[in-house]
């Protein structure tokens with residue numbers, strides 16, 4: 001019976017990276033640089049998207065945006081990518097978005113992306129949250145345990161210092177970020193593909 | 202009987218909140234020492250007292266988490282096993298202490314709310330509901346009607362998530378995927394309705410902001426799909442067997458631990474703050490068995506009730522008087538896992554002090570009680586049946602102690 005249910009539902013998996021639908025992006029991203037931000041996303045007149053919590057309290061237009069990441073130091077992989085997810089102090093929404101990567105809607109296995117239960121088998125440390133006292137040693141240790149070549153991709157505004165005093169890059173070298181609060185699953189996939197040195201869109 | 206609902210520190214004393222779940226009457230009491238209730242240490246974030254190692258045991262407890270062990274979040278349990286059996290266990294709090302409570306203070310109230318939404322993202326509708334309940338001076342019926350729908354939608358996706366995780370723990374691979382997809386379906390409705398997948402930005406003083414009311418039409422398809430999945434899931438004997446008698450809480454356990462929400466209702470204690478919420482007319486779903494299956498059946502019953510509540514309301518943007526009350530005020534909301542409590546002190550329309558108590562802070566202790574004596578392989582079934590998270594458990598207070 002489950003098989004019939006599955007067939008009836010048809011294919012629901014995202015077409016991303018070929019194309020992205022409106023349903024896969026929430027319209028909460030600033031489309032222009034605001035002049036001021038109460039949460040520190042504007043400093044010395046410069047807008048820093050990675051610190052924007054998408055609160056929509058500033059007076060700029062908001063909408064859907066896929067390109068909310070920056071990867072400064074990608075891997076050059078022709079093979080599958082292994083990822084260890086580490087929560088260092090999230091509100092749990094980022095965890096839910098990462099978990100959705102395994103749902104039939106996003107199914108990252110189709111893209112050769114696999115999550116590992118230990119940093120020892122990971123190419124990428126995917127970190128979300130404000131680093132708390134209890135998680136800083138865990139973050140450092142997870143990074144140490146990873147084999148070379150290794151990269152760190154941070155997710156979400158609070159990992160870049162919005163809302164809290166610390167940021168992930170204070171403790172481990174960061175090679176890229178995906179902005180958002182939380183980032184949408186397709187945006188996370190985009191960041192991971194870029195980190196693997198693969199084509200996006 | 203009154204339950205001990207929260208403890209904060211204020212003005213050099215303990216500030217305790219007692220709640221009568223029959224009438225909704227809350228009592229605040231300042232005292233010098235912790236009250237003599239089992240849950241009291243957990244309410245101030247200390248759980249060492251719950252680790253009861255049997256005399257004569259030389260085994261050393263194992264820590265499960267905060268990164269390893271598959272919890273998927275920054276939290277941990279200290280566990281002592283004898284062979285396969287869990288002999289003693291406690292949740293370890295503190296890994297998620299982010300200090301967001303402090304970040305909420307002394308700002309324009311819209312900003313405080315934006316921070317509050319990011320305290321526990323998947324219960325944001327519940328926390329903003331409770332906060333605005335506490336502070337709005339002239340609550341408007343029409344605004345609250347829409348907030349109620351958002352709260353019920355949040356319940357839907359969280360209940361679907363809990364069922365997805367329970368099915369996953371039992372290796373019901375197809376069912377777990379279907380329920381995960383249903384969770385995403387509701388998040389997509391949220392995204393269209395509010396511009397945000399978790400509804401951040403929708404609830405503001407005197408106002409509820411809706412961008413695309415038409416998105417609610419998708420709910421009909423979700424309801425039909427849920428009905429068909431429910432039948433299928435409950436026919437799986439393997440699945441039901443894994444939940445039956447697992448992680449049992451008796452009615453006495455609930456009363457002793459002041460447990461809330463689904464944990465209480467699963468053991469026939471009808472604690473549900475919607476019962477006395479003036480914007481609801483609600484009779485709680487209860488079950489008497491107290492096991493993981495009872496908690497699943499409650500979720501299934503509540504999904505149905507949420508659909509009914511949502512169908513009876515119109516979702517649209519509404520604006521009313523945004524005035525706020527100064528002073529110390531309390532608000533409650535029934536989230537998908539249990540009630541969340543907000544105690545807010547405003548002065549000149551700004552937040553000066555805040556106390557937050559999530560259901561997770563209490564119910565992790567109830568889970569630990571229920572799972573003691575079970576075998577370790579039952580751990581995920583027990584845990585997922587409560588639908589808790591550590592971001593919620595670690596919330597506490599901001600402002601002077």
Ligand code: SF4
Nearest residue numbers: 037052053055056058
């Ligand atoms: S955090 Fe809010 S106010 Fe700041 S830039 Fe982002 S949307 Fe605008």
Ligand code: SF4
Nearest residue numbers: 091156157158181182
């Ligand atoms: S970035 Fe936003 S959504 Fe993600 S954990 Fe931080 S507060 Fe939550």
